[in-house]
Amino acid sequence: MTNKNGGADLAPLNEFDPVIILARPQMAENIGACARAMGNGGLFHLRLVAPRDGWPQEVAWRTASGADKILDAAEVFDTLDEAVSDLNRIFATCPRPRHVVTELFEPHEAALEMRALAKKSFKTGIIFGSERAGLDAEELSRADSLIRYPLNPGFMSLNLAQAVLVMAYEWWMSGRETVLPHIINNESKPATKEDITFFLDRLIELLGDKGFLRNEEKREGMVRNMRHFFTRGEMTEQELRTLHGIITSLVGEPHS
Amino acid sequence: MTNKNGGADLAPLNEFDPVIILARPQMAENIGACARAMGNGGLFHLRLVAPRDGWPQEVAWRTASGADKILDAAEVFDTLDEAVSDLNRIFATCPRPRHVVTELFEPHEAALEMRALAKKSFKTGIIFGSERAGLDAEELSRADSLIRYPLNPGFMSLNLAQAVLVMAYEWWMSGRETVLPHIINNESKPATKEDITFFLDRLIELLGDKGFLRNEEKREGMVRNMRHFFTRGEMTEQELRTLHGIITSLVGEPHS
Numbered sequence: 001m002t003n004k005n006g007g008a009d010l011a012p013l014n015e016f017d018p019v020i021i022l023a024r025p026q027m028a029e030n031i032g033a034c035a036r037a038m039g040n041g042g043l044f045h046l047r048l049v050a051p052r053d054g055w056p057q058e059v060a061w062r063t064a065s066g067a068d069k070i071l072d073a074a075e076v077f078d079t080l081d082e083a084v085s086d087l088n089r090i091f092a093t094c095p096r097p098r099h100v101v102t103e104l105f106e107p108h109e110a111a112l113e114m115r116a117l118a119k120k121s122f123k124t125g126i127i128f129g130s131e132r133a134g135l136d137a138e139e140l141s142r143a144d145s146l147i148r149y150p151l152n153p154g155f156m157s158l159n160l161a162q163a164v165l166v167m168a169y170e171w172w173m174s175g176r177e178t179v180l181p182h183i184i185n186n187e188s189k190p191a192t193k194e195d196i197t198f199f200l201d202r203l204i205e206l207l208g209d210k211g212f213l214r215n216e217e218k219r220e221g222m223v224r225n226m227r228h229f230f231t232r233g234e235m236t237e238q239e240l241r242t243l244h245g246i247i248t249s250l251v252g253e254p255h256s
Numbered sequence: 257m258t259n260k261n262g263g264a265d266l267a268p269l270n271e272f273d274p275v276i277i278l279a280r281p282q283m284a285e286n287i288g289a290c291a292r293a294m295g296n297g298g299l300f301h302l303r304l305v306a307p308r309d310g311w312p313q314e315v316a317w318r319t320a321s322g323a324d325k326i327l328d329a330a331e332v333f334d335t336l337d338e339a340v341s342d343l344n345r346i347f348a349t350c351p352r353p354r355h356v357v358t359e360l361f362e363p364h365e366a367a368l369e370m371r372a373l374a375k376k377s378f379k380t381g382i383i384f385g386s387e388r389a390g391l392d393a394e395e396l397s398r399a400d401s402l403i404r405y406p407l408n409p410g411f412m413s414l415n416l417a418q419a420v421l422v423m424a425y426e427w428w429m430s431g432r433e434t435v436l437p438h439i440i441n442n443e444s445k446p447a448t449k450e451d452i453t454f455f456l457d458r459l460i461e462l463l464g465d466k467g468f469l470r471n472e473e474k475r476e477g478m479v480r481n482m483r484h485f486f487t488r489g490e491m492t493e494q495e496l497r498t499l500h501g502i503i504t505s506l507v508g509e510p511h512s
């Protein structure tokens with residue numbers, strides 16, 4: 001039922017990565033969808049507090065899209081206090097903080113804060129409330145810090161897995177020391193400036209033969225515009241060959 | 257059925273906010289969930305290309321959690337080309353870009369770029385592929401820029417609405433940051449996709465007359481490469497006029 005050997009090869013990346021705590025989750029399919037969102041962001045530790053329909057529930061594995069190992073390793077607790085007892089710092093998500101004086105983060109900042117805490121060997125957790133009503137005042141009071149999502153105040157309607165995804169996304173982003181360079185995955189090498197100049201000279205000569213550039217006043221500007229257009233992108237050798245073929249074909253005789 | 261007066265009081269915030277384009281979406285409930293994610297990020301413009309089960313579908317309104325007005329205003333197109341014809345710059349989400357030389361963004365950067373473009377009165381769109389297989393090569397070739405999500409490479413499994421949510425979240429976030437003004441260095445307005453498609457169709461027809469595309473096997477790839485090359489940069493109306501002039505001249509008789 002719980003498919004102990006299935007799914008993607010997910011494993012905890014770090015003991016001190018944040019724990020995702022679902023307080024009184026109702027639908028098992030949402031628990032599965034949360035596990036999927038966690039996997040996307042490299043989060044592994046899942047705790048369930050009093051899931052309405054008990055645990056395990058097969059449907060969760062069906063909606064996890066292969067994040068089975070996160071569900072296999074999920075821990076179940078009767079109360080929130082038990083679920084957070086070994087943690088050092090607790091965050092809770094809260095769309096509209098009221099009546100509380102608690103440190104307030106946005107997801108991006110919260111992720112950075114949790115990274116900093118993990119480096120100090122602090123165990124952190126993020127509590128998400130039940131689908132219907134979120135966290136109640138009693139549950140919110142367990143949080144050291146609140147996380148408020150910066151979304152359209154006129155339409156703030158996130159389901160549980162989406163709320164988890166935003167934090168998982170920010171967590172993954174915060175873990176990248178350096179931003180990945182822009183990788184250009186091309187099979188073809190970029191054309192050299194010399195190759196491009198050769199093509200442009202050829203094009204200009206052909207156009208000269210056709211009389212296209214005979215207006216001396218406009219000639220310089222037009223040549224400059226063409227040069228700018230063809231050199232602006234990162235043209236590949238393959239594309240340059242195609243362009244040569246195009247102009248050869250256009251000036252040639254039609255094939256009969 | 258389509259509940260024309262229901263749901264949250266959502267309205268387009270700006271004419272130049274990005275258009276969300278779902279290419280061949282399969283499940284209407286996912287379309288509804290996408291509308292919900294759009295609402296969260298203040299996005300309003302939704303276009304559907306050849307939705308598998310037709311449109312409208314009542315179930316979409318049920319999964320939109322009140323984002324009814326986005327669905328009410330959704331536009332449906334038979335082809336992707338029609339759906340993007342009035343746009344100036346097209347982004348596409350792509351988990352693993354291959355074999356393409358296209359500007360590559362992460363969601364955060366893409367959102368900032370789209371903000372900057374909107375300020376210049378550029379209409380932008382983001383294409384999301386079908387649930388099953390994402391965007392095919394033909395669809396990807398329509399994109400000027402690709403967006404790659406920085407998520408766990410060992411478990412990259414986002415459903416359609418989650419993919420939309422990440423962009424909607426970054427879009428909303430980017431609206432709160434100060435965007436550096438891009439220097440407007442073009443006198444001419446950007447060419448629309450429709451104008452560019454017209455040019456490409458004309459070029460392809462001319463090349464067909466000349467026999468350049470008579471190798472049926474290679475034809476498709478060559479056309480795609482040409483399309484990609486000519487749509488990659490931000491072509492201006494002026495440049496497009498020059499290109500038309502060039503091909504007219506090349507096929508014409510020499511002036512004596």
